[in-house]
Amino acid sequence: MPPLISLTGLHKSYFNEEVETPVLHGIDLKIDSGEFIAIMGPSGSGKSTLMHILGFLDRPTKGTYAFLGEDTSEKNDDALALIRATKVSFVFQAFHLLPRATVLENVMLPLLYHPGIAPSDREAYARKAIASVGLSDRESFLSSQLSGGQKQRTAIARALVTEPALIFADEPTGNLDSASGLQVMEVLEKLNAAGHTIILVTHERSTAEFADRIVHIKDGLIESDTRSHKRRRASADVKLK
Amino acid sequence: MHTTDLLSSAFTALRRNTGRSTLTMLGIVIGVGSVVLMSSVGASMERVILSQISSLGSKSMVIFPGSNQEGGASQVFAGHDSLTFEDIERLEQLTTIESVAPIVFMPGPVKRGREESSAQILGAHPNFFHNQNMEAAEGRLIDTFDEDRSARFAVLGPDAKEELFGESDPLGKEITVGERSFTIVGVTKPLGSQFFQNADDRIYVPLSVARQETGQKYASYITMLATDSFDIAFADVKGLLRSHHKIENPKDDPEKDDFIVRSSEQANDILSSVSLGLTLFITTVAAISLLVGGIGIMNIMLVTVTERTREIGLRKALGARPRDILLQFLAESIALTFLGGVIGLGFGLGFGFLIAIIVERFLSTYEFVVSMPSMIASLIMACLTGVIFGISPARKASLLDPVESLRYE
Incomplete structure (x- = not known):
């Protein structure tokens, strides 16, 4: 079975009026399904750029990116959008919830773009995802009425709703207090225990320690790739799906 | 999506x-x-x-005294003496014209007891009712017999009837126009408005009576019906009037005429x-x-x-x-x-x-x-x-x- 993600000699440069700013200098990386991996690095190291490329929000300048064994470099924008709609999802530091929409409406949003889920099934999918993050009693609340932790759990439910192969979490605890941050990380840990592949981008060691594997990036190159000793593990009896 | x-x-x-x-x-x-x-x-x-x-009919035309001004605007001269009764006699002889009906306006006021009406008084030839497709709602219209013997009969438009008699029956009752008494013999069916004037607020008396009372030697306007081809009748009428009024107008310039011919076709x-x-x-x-x-x-x-x-x-x-x-x-x-x-x-x-x-x-x-x-x-x-x-x-x-x-x- 091919790895979920396989990067070979991945480069990324930004161009501003013909001035090239290289960010990634040749990344080789393999990630298997079911892994919980943390990408760490200081500010400007290229970790966010790597996440955007891995999540099909951006394209590499050079190198190959095979997803589920298939090279993605020749895919057009619509094909990449389809992968985003069906196979990957994101949890952002800034939550990115629609402020005047309810929790249910926010969680249903990705289903608008999922070709495999009928409109009549959307509510059921969304309710299931909301229940899995423990927010069933907040379903009809506007996202602006939620606490920071609840907002991030709503964002996780939104990421879960399409049942993706891969979830990206970009500094998911960055805007939360430590108690809420812990809750969010526990939810991600449970998701991983339930079989979801999670790629966590963070600069906080304590957050990265929830992952099985930590990849350090520095100056656009992988500095280290180590198996981590997990700080805590979600209870096995939690049902997510 | x-x-x-x-x-x-x-x-x-x-x-x-x-x-x-x-x-x-x-x-x-x-x-x-x-x-x-x-x-x-x-x-x-x-x-x-x-x-x-459409109430006038497609073969209907009206001649007013006056002239067309430069730029196409027309000026009707009320009281102008260009349409004489000799013109009318000649127009009646045209084979392309079925009927001719001159109108002479009569001054008011119209009274019934203490009730007064602002209705327009028209001395109308009996052909007028035919030319205008008018019918009686009550009683009858003015006929040739009334015209010939200058009977002091009047026919009311529905609004004039309402003004003077309200709901009561007007037939056989009398009204005064100026100093003269007239007996009501009929009420017309509603016509609505014609050229933005209320055609129902009118009182019709025989043309001969109106001529006697006003001493007028010319028609206020003339209504006509063409027999068949409207275009030929239209040309005939203009030709006849120009010849009788000694107007040289080979280029059919309406500014040179002293009359204005209006037809339903033109109105269209x-x-x-x-x-x-x-x-x-x-x-x-x-x-x-x-x-x-x-x-x-x-x-x-x-x-x-x-x-x-x-x-x-x-x-x-x-x-x-x-x-x-x-x-x-x-x-x-x-x-x-x-x-x-x-x-x-x-x-x-x-x-x-x-x-x-x-x-x-x-x-x-x-x-x-x-x-x-x-x-x-x-x-x-x-x-x-x-x-x-x-x-x-x-x-x-x-x-x-x-x-x-x-x-x-």
Whole structure:
């Protein structure tokens, strides 16, 4: 079975009026399904750029990116959008919830773009995802009425709703207090225990320690790739799906 | 993204910005509203005029004393002596003319006891009723026998009857015109208005009586019916009058004549040109309003795209294709203009109805007309405005880079 993600000699440069700013200098990386991996690095190291490329929000300048064994470099924008709609999802530091929409409406949003889920099934999918993050009693609340932790759990439910192969979490605890941050990380840990592949981008060691594997990036190159000793593990009896 | 999702997303976005949406729609509301209102009023007026023309019949013509002025405007000279009774005798001899009916106006006032009427008094030849397609609602009309013996009989229009007699039966009763008494022998059926004058507020007396009372040697105007070919009769009448009045007019220049011939056919032509003018006017108003409204919509949609940059980034991250974003913003812009169009339609029809209620009091044949083609055209134009002015902001939104959009502050 091919790895979920396989990067070979991945480069990324930004161009501003013909001035090239290289960010990634040749990344080789393999990630298997079911892994919980943390990408760490200081500010400007290229970790966010790597996440955007891995999540099909951006394209590499050079190198190959095979997803589920298939090279993605020749895919057009619509094909990449389809992968985003069906196979990957994101949890952002800034939550990115629609402020005047309810929790249910926010969680249903990705289903608008999922070709495999009928409109009549959307509510059921969304309710299931909301229940899995423990927010069933907040379903009809506007996202602006939620606490920071609840907002991030709503964002996780939104990421879960399409049942993706891969979830990206970009500094998911960055805007939360430590108690809420812990809750969010526990939810991600449970998701991983339930079989979801999670790629966590963070600069906080304590957050990265929830992952099985930590990849350090520095100056656009992988500095280290180590198996981590997990700080805590979600209870096995939690049902997510 | 399904069509229902697009519509629901568009109307949700409008609902979340009710104040701004309302202001943005105003241009479209005014544009569509004014087009629908003007079309409705135009169609109502056209119907009034057409009913007046058709009540005269297609072979009917009227000759007034006066002349056509430079630029096409005509000037009827009331009291002008160009239409003599000798003209009438000659016109009666034309084989292309079926019947000729001169009219002589008589001064009032008209009284019945203490009741006074402002009705117009017409000394009418019996042919007049035939030429005008008039019938009696009660009693009878003036006939040749009344005319020949100068009987002091009068026939009332329905409004004159109402004014003088109310609900009571007028037949056999007397009224005074000036110092003379007249016996009522009939009441005509309603005619409505003719050329914006109330044709029901009239009193008809025999022409011979009116001539005796006024001593008038000329007709105030003449009505005629052509026997068959209207065009030939029309040319015959003009030729005869020019020859009798010694007017050299080989180029058929109406400015040189001392009479004006008006026909229902001409009225139709005038109506057509007025309709065309009105249509052009409405189209111009619509184009200007929709242009102004469209610019407003484009402006607001550009602001909306900027304000919702992060939402666009998010939607793209969640799997929206550029086409989905384009259609979403285009749908919002079309929803704005469609809703504006529907509200404008409501306002236009509402005002048109109000105007009809008011005008009906003065012009009994005026009725509220809904111009379906202009309503449909207005709505289509409004939606097209949404497409034309919404496409650029929607395209801008669809081309936004998702990463940059998510970072937008």
